[in-house]
Amino acid sequence: DTEVTQTPKHLVMGMTNKKSLKCEQHMGHRAMYWYKQKAKKPPELMFVYSYEKLSINESVPSRFSPECPNSSLLNLHLHALQPEDSALYLCASSWGPRETQYFGPGTRLLVL
Amino acid sequence: AQSVTQPDIHITVSEGASLELRCNYSYGATPYLFWYVQSPGQGLQLLLKYFSGDTLVQGIKGFEAEFKRSQSSFNLRKPSVHWSDAAEYFCAVVTNTGTASKLTFGTGTRLQVTL
Numbered sequence: 001d002t003e004v005t006q007t008p009k010h011l012v013m014g015m016t017n018k019k020s021l022k023c024e025q026h027m028g029h030r031a032m033y034w035y036k037q038k039a040k041k042p043p044e045l046m047f048v049y050s051y052e053k054l055s056i057n058e059s060v061p062s063r064f065s066p067e068c069p070n071s072s073l074l075n076l077h078l079h080a081l082q083p084e085d086s087a088l089y090l091c092a093s094s095w096g097p098r099e100t101q102y103f104g105p106g107t108r109l110l111v112l
Numbered sequence: 113a114q115s116v117t118q119p120d121i122h123i124t125v126s127e128g129a130s131l132e133l134r135c136n137y138s139y140g141a142t143p144y145l146f147w148y149v150q151s152p153g154q155g156l157q158l159l160l161k162y163f164s165g166d167t168l169v170q171g172i173k174g175f176e177a178e179f180k181r182s183q184s185s186f187n188l189r190k191p192s193v194h195w196s197d198a199a200e201y202f203c204a205v206v207t208n209t210g211t212a213s214k215l216t217f218g219t220g221t222r223l224q225v226t227l
Contacts, residue, residue, distance in 0.1 A: 042217035
């Protein structure tokens with residue numbers, strides 16, 4: 001089983017709202033990732049967690065706050081977002097940093 | 113810096129025709145290379161990967177890719193395209209950043225299939 005699940009599938013939020021995206025995997029993977037993907041562009045890496053510790057932060061604005069409560073779960077907390085943050089947010093996981101990444105279906109976020 | 117180039121932004125093929133999507137990489141050592149496919153509004157699905165060994169790699173859905181070190185290429189092929197293959201295709205390489213590794217994607221190739 002190579003399934004990564006993401007909730008919600010769609011999210012609409014105002015610029016003053018606080019919301020969270022959730023990602024879950026039960027493959028025993030120890031690395032988890034958040035990507036942002038704008039239309040007609042490749043995914044852009046935001047954060048990498050390795051063994052539940054943040055190992056890469058690609059200079060993402062502080063209005064995005066990642067959290068890895070345990071090895072199966074990854075959250076992305078959103079606060080005071082801008083309309084340009086509207087995008088598809090993808091989660092992925094892998095056995096380790098150099099291993100194959102498996103992607104979830106994504107959360108389509110619209111910021112009004 | 114490690115990078116991946118996909119020269120073709122958009123390709124159109126007829127159903128039943130053969131397909132080749134190009135991918136060139138820039139990497140000093142033996143690269144870890146991947147091809148992913150993405151249908152509109154969906155996540156990325158792994159088609160195949162190359163780490164080492166046999167340079168001709170078989171993947172899902174009838175796809176294959178050949179690693180050619182001399183040409184720094186990892187082109188994706190399919191002998192007979194189906195209408196359901198219409199999607200965005202991304203080539204990617206694992207790149208090292210000192211303390212961690214990450215996946216660097218090409219800009220993607222959009223495949224359109226005509227009936």
